[in-house]
Amino acid sequence: MASTQLVQDPYNIIITGVGGQGNVVASRVLANMLVKRGYYVTIGETFGASQRGGSVMSHLRVSARSSWSPQIPRGRVDVVIALEPTEGIRVLKDYGNPQVTILSNTRAIRPVSVIAGEQDYPSMEEIRSSAQELASGAWFIDATDEAVKLGNPILGNIIMLGALSGLGVLPLEKEDFKEAILKSVPQDKLDVNLKAYDIGRQMIKEKEDSAGN
Amino acid sequence: MEGKMSYLIDNTEGAQYLLMGNEAIARGALEAGVKVVCGYPGTPSSDIIESLAKIAKDMNIYVEWSTNEKVAMEVAAAGSFAGVRSMCVMKQNGVNVASDFLLHLAGSGTRAGMVLVPCDDPGALSSANEGESRFFARLVEIPLLEPGDFQEAKDMIKWAFELSEEIRNLVMVRSVTRMSHASGNVKFGKLPPGDVRAVFKCDGFILDPMEGAVMSLPVTYKHAQQQEKIKKARAIFEDCPFNTYHGPEKPEFLIITSSACNLYSREAIGILGVEDRVGLLKLGTTWPLPPELLKRHLSRTDKILIVEEVLPFLEENVKILAAETAPEIGIKTFHGKNDGTIPAVGELNPDLVVGALAHIVGIDYKPVPDEYAEKAEGVASSRAPARELTFCPGCPHRASFWSIHNALQLDGRKGFVCGDIGCYGMATLPCGFSTLKTLHAMGSGGGIASGFGKLGRLGFDQPVLAACGDSTFFHAAIPALVNAVHHNSDFTLVVLDNSGTAMTGFQPHPGLKVNALGEEVTSVDLAGICRAMGARVEIRDPFDIEETQKTLNELIEDKGGLKVLILRQICALSPEKKAGKKYDITIDDEICLGENCGCNKVCTRVFRCPGLAWDKEKMVTRVDDVICTGCGVCADICPAGAIERKEVA
Numbered sequence: 104m105a106s107t108q109l110v111q112d113p114y115n116i117i118i119t120g121v122g123g124q125g126n127v128v129a130s131r132v133l134a135n136m137l138v139k140r141g142y143y144v145t146i147g148e149t150f151g152a153s154q155r156g157g158s159v160m161s162h163l164r165v166s167a168r169s170s171w172s173p174q175i176p177r178g179r180v181d182v183v184i185a186l187e188p189t190e191g192i193r194v195l196k197d198y199g200n201p202q203v204t205i206l207s208n209t210r211a212i213r214p215v216s217v218i219a220g221e222q223d224y225p226s227m228e229e230i231r232s233s234a235q236e237l238a239s240g241a242w243f244i245d246a247t248d249e250a251v252k253l254g255n256p257i258l259g260n261i262i263m264l265g266a267l268s269g270l271g272v273l274p275l276e277k278e279d280f281k282e283a284i285l286k287s288v289p290q291d292k293l294d295v296n297l298k299a300y301d302i303g304r305q306m307i308k309e310k311e312d313s314a315g316n
Numbered sequence: 317m318e319g320k321m322s323y324l325i326d327n328t329e330g331a332q333y334l335l336m337g338n339e340a341i342a343r344g345a346l347e348a349g350v351k352v353v354c355g356y357p358g359t360p361s362s363d364i365i366e367s368l369a370k371i372a373k374d375m376n377i378y379v380e381w382s383t384n385e386k387v388a389m390e391v392a393a394a395g396s397f398a399g400v401r402s403m404c405v406m407k408q409n410g411v412n413v414a415s416d417f418l419l420h421l422a423g424s425g426t427r428a429g430m431v432l433v434p435c436d437d438p439g440a441l442s443s444a445n446e447g448e449s450r451f452f453a454r455l456v457e458i459p460l461l462e463p464g465d466f467q468e469a470k471d472m473i474k475w476a477f478e479l480s481e482e483i484r485n486l487v488m489v490r491s492v493t494r495m496s497h498a499s500g501n502v503k504f505g506k507l508p509p510g511d512v513r514a515v516f517k518c519d520g521f522i523l524d525p526m527e528g529a530v531m532s533l534p535v536t537y538k539h540a541q542q543q544e545k546i547k548k549a550r551a552i553f554e555d556c557p558f559n560t561y562h563g564p565e566k567p568e569f570l571i572i573t574s575s576a577c578n579l580y581s582r583e584a585i586g587i588l589g590v591e592d593r594v595g596l597l598k599l600g601t602t603w604p605l606p607p608e609l610l611k612r613h614l615s616r617t618d619k620i621l622i623v624e625e626v627l628p629f630l631e632e633n634v635k636i637l638a639a640e641t642a643p644e645i646g647i648k649t650f651h652g653k654n655d656g657t658i659p660a661v662g663e664l665n666p667d668l669v670v671g672a673l674a675h676i677v678g679i680d681y682k683p684v685p686d687e688y689a690e691k692a693e694g695v696a697s698s699r700a701p702a703r704e705l706t707f708c709p710g711c712p713h714r715a716s717f718w719s720i721h722n723a724l725q726l727d728g729r730k731g732f733v734c735g736d737i738g739c740y741g742m743a744t745l746p747c748g749f750s751t752l753k754t755l756h757a758m759g760s761g762g763g764i765a766s767g768f769g770k771l772g773r774l775g776f777d778q779p780v781l782a783a784c785g786d787s788t789f790f791h792a793a794i795p796a797l798v799n800a801v802h803h804n805s806d807f808t809l810v811v812l813d814n815s816g817t818a819m820t821g822f823q824p825h826p827g828l829k830v831n832a833l834g835e836e837v838t839s840v841d842l843a844g845i846c847r848a849m850g851a852r853v854e855i856r857d858p859f860d861i862e863e864t865q866k867t868l869n870e871l872i873e874d875k876g877g878l879k880v881l882i883l884r885q886i887c888a889l890s891p892e893k894k895a896g897k898k899y900d901i902t903i904d905d906e907i908c909l910g911e912n913c914g915c916n917k918v919c920t921r922v923f924r925c926p927g928l929a930w931d932k933e934k935m936v937t938r939v940d941d942v943i944c945t946g947c948g949v950c951a952d953i954c955p956a957g958a959i960e961r962k963e964v965a
Contacts, residue, residue, distance in 0.1 A: 121703065131334075131499075138334045138501060145466075145579075146334075146499040149441065156706035156747075156926060170465050172579040173498030176587060176666040178683035189700040196696035200684050212943070213929055214703040215747065219921050220930040222701045233695045237688075247942065256942045286323075 109142075109165060110272065115175045116163040118263075119194045120186030121212045122156060125260035128287045129184070130161035133264055133275075135283035137165050140274050147173025156215065158190055165273070182272060183238075184263050186246070187212050188230045195237045204240040206266055206307075208259055210247030242266070244306045250299065258299040265303025269311075277301075325371050327507045335502040337469045337495040338363035341433060344473025345403050346375060348429065349508040352395030354380045354388040356791065357820035358407030359442035360496040361435035365405055366821065369832040376510055381823050381832045384758075384791040385410035386417050389432070393421055396430040397530050398514040401477055408436040409757065411449040413792070415456075418486075422456040423532030423542060425484045425525055429477035432458075435491045438625035439663030442493070444737060444755060446661070450629045453488045453603045457542055459549040460603035461489045461558065464578035466500030472558055472600060474505070479552065483545040484525055490602075492625060494576040494663065550604040558600025559609060567595035569677060570616055572634060573623040574599045577664055581623050584669035588679055602630055610637050615645045621676060622652035625664055651676055706747035709927040710888035710945030713740045713748065716812055716858040718923065718953065720781065721749035723868035731779030731872065733810075734768070736761035736793070738785040740812050747924060752783065759784070759792025762809055766796055769805030779872045780807040787817040787825040789842055800878045801849045808871045808879040809851075811842065812858075814887040822890060843882055851878040858883040861952045888945055897946030899961035901927075901939045908936040908958035915955045923953050 116133070120126045127148055134144040147162040164171040180198040185191025185207040195203065209227060216222040225233070227243075234241035244266055250258035261284070268275035277300065284296045323333050324343055335343065342364050345353065355365045365379060372379040378395070382388035385406040395402030406414065411434045418432075434449035453460035461476055463469040469491065476487040520527025523537075532538050553559070562582075563570075571594060573581045578598040585594050597613045599605070614620065614637075622631040631652040638648050651657040657672045658664070667683070674681045683689075707714045717740075724731040735741055735752030736759065743752040754764050765782035784793050789811055800807065816822040824830050826840040846853045852874065856864045864883065871879040886893055910917050910930070919937050920930040927944030928937055937958070948961040 123708070134334050134499065138332070143501045144334055144499070147494060148497060156708070157703050170467075170500040170579070172583045172666045173494050173500075173576070174580075174665040176583065176670065176683065178689075193696050193700035196692045196700070199688070199692050201688055210942075212926075213940075214701050215706045215924045215926060216704060217701055218926065218929045219924055220917070220932065224701060225699045229699055233699045237692055237695060251942065 109167065111181055112168060113164040113166040113171050114273070115179050115181045116165065116184065117175065117180050117194050117198060118161045118163070118184045118186070119190040120159055121190065122159050124186040125257050126159045126161055126186060129186070129260040129264055130163055132280065132283045132287060133267070134163055135286060136275055136279040137273065139279045139282065142167060143170050145170045145173055158193060160194065182206065182267070184267060186260055186263060188227070189225065192230065192233050199237050201239060203238045204270070204272070205234050205238045206242045206263065206270065207234060208246040208263060209243050210245070210259065242270070242307060242310060244303070244310070246303065249302050249306070253295055253299055258295065261296050261299035262303035262306070265300035266307045268300070269304040269307030322371070324367055325374055325507065326504060329504065329506045331504045332501055333504065334499055335466060335470070336363060336497065336499045337466055337491060338497070339367050340466050340469035340502045341473055341491065342367040343502065343504065344470040345431070346507055347470070347505045348474040348477040349401055349510070349512070350377060350403050350477070351400035351512060351514070352378045352392055352402035353405065354382045354391045355405035356382055356385045356388055356410055357787070357817045357823040358410055359820055360437055360493040361405050361407045361433070362820045362823065363496070364433065365832065366823070372833050379832050381825065383826055385414040389414040389417050389421065392430065393426065395514070396426040396428045398516045399428045400512050400514050401429040403431045403433060405433045405435070407443065408434055408447045408449045409443070409445055410434065411452050412447065413758070415452060418452065419456050420532045421486055422458050423535070423538050424530045425538070425542065425545070426480060426486050427484065427526060429480035430486050431473060431476045431480060432486055432488045433491060434488065435493070435496045437493050441663070444741065446626050448627050448629065449488070449490055450602065451627070457546050458485055459483070459487050459546065459601070461487065461600055462574040462602050463489070463491065463495060464558070464575060464598045464600060466498070466502050468558060468600065469495060470502050475558070479549060482552065483548050485542065485545045490575070492576050546604055550606055553601035553604070553606035554608050556601050556606070559598070559606070561595060561597050561613060563595025564592055565616070567617050568593045569619045569621060570595045570597060570613065571621045571623055571673070572597045572599065572630065574602050574630060575625065577623045577625060577669070580664055580666045580669040583666040584673050587666070587670050588674055588677065588681060590673070590677055590679070593677060594673065599630070603633065605633050605637055607637055607641070610634065611641050611645055614638055614641070614648060618646060618648050619676070620648055620650050621657065621672065622650065623658060623664065623669055623672070626661065628653035704747070705742055705745060706924065706926060707739065707742065708888045709925055709943050710893065710947040712814055712858045712883065712885035712887070713743065713812060714923070714925060715861060715885070715947070715949045716810065716864070716883045717743045717748040717751045719858065719861055719864040719868060720783070720810060721751045723865045723872065724751070724779065726869060727779055727872055729777065729779055731781065733781040733783050734761040734765040736782070736784035736788050738788055738812070740783060740785060743783070749922070757792070758788055759796055762793045762796030762800065765807040765809070766800040766803070766805045769800060769807040770803060772806070781810060782807060783810045783812060786811060786813040786815065786827050786842060790826045790840065794845065797846065797849060797851070797878060801851060804877045806875060806877055808868070808881060811880060811882045813842065813882050813884045816887060816890065822887070846880040849878070851880045852876060853880045853882065855882045855884060858885050859947060859949055861949065888947070893945065897964050899946040899948040900964055901944055901946060901948065901950065902960050902962070903937050903939060904958045904960060905934065905936050907956050909956065910935045910937065913956055919950050919954055919959065923950060925950060
């Protein structure tokens, strides 16, 4: 039924971040885009109490064959989208493998223990080198900074989705994004979301160009 | 959560949508022509009622957030008695609340189809317990179904309504968090025509099930009838389409499973590549078990693994059947919860099932090379600092517990707070200054405080407080307060009134002027109820820290029985609050002395709002403008006056 072949079936995606970053909307929109292309998508997410200040994760399984367990087995993620950089590192501990790709926002949300000065938050350089050590591909973009320029930091999640489309690992079409995002936001927010999606996609393209690809 | 819900009422047969399990359950109810739906909010169940509330007017159905689960089940039962299909929805421990009526309803029987949907929370991802609703089905003798994927979550609900009418009794369809809150593709069926008329026929012969009195009396007569109904359900289950087997004719091992564990088991078999050695029997009808079907599958092999969450419910029932039929099917070896093959507590996942299956089939499985696993473990432990749970930035609870904690410190007699169920349960943790010292069921804070408040004659002299939210107040706190007033128990109840059932997503409750359908309704005056009971009642804004603490100390000193302090401030996540900041917050670097101040950075070290951060290099506090919601409370807790708030123009 699906229109394109996946590099893996199921293709496993984790979107991670901290409660309040738009993790759930991002996973819904991405999944709806892929359902539109004829795939089965299974999403498992962390809701409820863990939303409040805790780490949150959405697991997406994309398949041409069937629904899958809403939890990805250990070591089986194909791409990690980290709305918060240290959350991406945390996800790799359980779900990473030497072939994984990580796409990470650079904007830190410090845990309360760091705010209180009891724990250190790693530098971006440390985070970058950790990601490079554990992943076959690591991409870092200033999604929240760009989102703030668009007027709302929450748009960081959409910029990250645009960036994922730029990686070209999944059949993500802008027209499908438009349809899917309208299930989550009112019509008057459509334009700014489309803009955010384009910005993310562009950011990855620029990085690919500068990397000489 | 979603901007539009109209897809739930798409009447295109065969249309395919990505649905959350809870939405699939809602759609199934619509396809069954449900007319009355009630429940009380509780993760992971709430989205079912929310989805249906949004389209209630389009479909002419009555949807209600009831005061508590027992009332919800009673309201839904009225629908069934009046000849229209009804459903009630709740989280696992909600069934405990409803259980007294449940027992009697199962005895009286129902008329139009009635389905109870409890959503259990294995692993307590969003609960203070990992209770099991399935045992209630056995206890009160009603049929139990468990969907094994998203499509079934929809299809099974419709089937359950038909079963309920076939046997004229309530049917339970049990979901779990990983089914309710997961999403998958679901293919739609048709929506039925909507014309039904509600009539309660009650002037027939008293024992006539369709036109007499609806009651569980005479008990043994009705109980015998009820047992005939459950036998009929068991016979129907023999050919139920939701019981499926995949695997070889004679496997070495047979997995018996249900619910989300079906997906884990299927994946585990695939990961280990043992499709030719292991069979998978997925049961959709888990009580009563259909004996002939079970006998047939148990005869395939002698080695059985049972995979389920949380308690060994299926395991025990299968074992009873296996014992009874042992002369025919032979002696079996069972693996599962009882022998420790499957963990006894917490939720399962594909890895735990892989581990259990690998163990019994004798395969050594490693998900990633050891070298990678060690490296990832090391990196994560040094580069991904742990995140403790905390209240949201701008949450009124942080301010409320700051004042409660300080008032108790000032009082100095080792006072404490009896907690309750809601976001504020986190006040057992440092984010609420570890103020809550007991935490149990909905409304239990008031009941326990009522008990502590009577221990004076036994030498007890600590001040006692209880804290509950506005929704919890109506749900279960009122009887405890009546008890306290009547017995002159001395304590102070703090009602954390944030204008909604915040933890589960702002569902309305009786204290508000709006209902689930968005209609304007009569609000019940929380303060008025407390005053009418004879309690002293004060109302404050928790963001006014000075006044709140002063009032608390006054109330703690007042020995006049029950005192109630209502701390009223809207939840920081409410749409109203999210619309804009009240204050811009800035730090005056000249005034902030940080570690050298007498307060030793009390704002970040103790108050711990995520909107603040300690700048180690400059040695001053910073405000994170992306996170700060501008509530302005931190300006009042800074003893040096270094935090400044300016009203946003």
